[in-house]
Amino acid sequence: MGKVIAVASGKGGTGKTTAVAALSSCLAVLGHKTLCIDFDAGLRNLDLALCMTDFAIMDYMDVVSGRLNLTAACSESSAIPNLFFLSAPSAGVPEDIDKAALDDMFEEIRRDFDYCLIDAPAGLGSGFKLAHSNVDMTIIVTTGDIASMRDCNRTASAVRQLGVTNLRLLVNRVIPKNLKYIKTTIDDIIDTVGVQLLGLIPEDRNVFLALHENIPLILFRKRASAYDYLDAARRITGEDVPLQQYK
Ligand code: ADP
Numbered sequence: 001m002g003k004v005i006a007v008a009s010g011k012g013g014t015g016k017t018t019a020v021a022a023l024s025s026c027l028a029v030l031g032h033k034t035l036c037i038d039f040d041a042g043l044r045n046l047d048l049a050l051c052m053t054d055f056a057i058m059d060y061m062d063v064v065s066g067r068l069n070l071t072a073a074c075s076e077s078s079a080i081p082n083l084f085f086l087s088a089p090s091a092g093v094p095e096d097i098d099k100a101a102l103d104d105m106f107e108e109i110r111r112d113f114d115y116c117l118i119d120a121p122a123g124l125g126s127g128f129k130l131a132h133s134n135v136d137m138t139i140i141v142t143t144g145d146i147a148s149m150r151d152c153n154r155t156a157s158a159v160r161q162l163g164v165t166n167l168r169l170l171v172n173r174v175i176p177k178n179l180k181y182i183k184t185t186i187d188d189i190i191d192t193v194g195v196q197l198l199g200l201i202p203e204d205r206n207v208f209l210a211l212h213e214n215i216p217l218i219l220f221r222k223r224a225s226a227y228d229y230l231d232a233a234r235r236i237t238g239e240d241v242p243l244q245q246y247k
């Protein structure tokens with residue numbers, strides 16, 4: 001059975017969407033059939049990070065409402081084999097979404113895919129709860145920013161209250177000299193958020209450049225942070241990959 005993983009942070013702009021696209025791409029490259037779903041209805045942009053804007057036509061509400069079957073609704077990336085995408089409805093999610101149909105969709109996803117990554121919306125509202133309705137694990141994405149860490153601590157509590165026990169932390173946009181300057185270590189960040197570490201992703205201008213050149217980060221000519229995402233993806237699969245030493 002496949003594993004469903006939500007990526008959340010509380011705060012917007014910490015790098016959730018970038019992380020979902022990069023981790024899903026890496027899992028696919030490692031040979032795992034991987035689906036990523038945008039759950040940020042209304043503010044969806046996972047299609048951009050995946051370079052799959054042409055495929056943001058079908059969305060998960062098409063499946064939940066029975067208009068399309070799962071296979072027809074999911075689009076495979078032409079650039080990265082094994083990588084599939086399902087968009088969020090652009091107009092938002094109805095209040096009275098059929099939860100049983102949503103559960104059925106995830107049951108089918110677990111049968112058809114090895115991994116499913118969910119791009120959860122910012123905040124702790126109904127969209128966040130919906131994104132956590134069927135998950136086995138949540139990856140919390142924080143930056144070294146004090147507001148982000150505090151929000152991630154609250155997000156981790158909210159995730160636990162929703163019944164998820166397997167949480168991991170991705171520290172994004174790491175700038176070692178800034179952390180040194182404010183006398184903060186990665187261990188301090190882990191302690192503040194209160195979640196076990198999955199990986200560290202450095203500040204990397206290639207994230208910006210790849211997005212603007214419409215090239216998936218892991219296929220971009222400079223692979224800087226893509227290697228760190230690959231390490232994190234390996235850890236998701238259970239491999240014991242040592243952490244990069246940032247000095
Ligand atoms: P979220 O989905 O949490 O709102 P995004 O993934 O959209 O966050 O990222 C917010 C911004 O930060 C984007 O402009 C993205 O390009 C940038 N970004 C994300 N990760 C990195 C990184 N490691 N280095 C540099 N910029 C990054």
Ligand code: MG
Nearest residue numbers: 016017040045
């Ligand atoms: Mg986002």
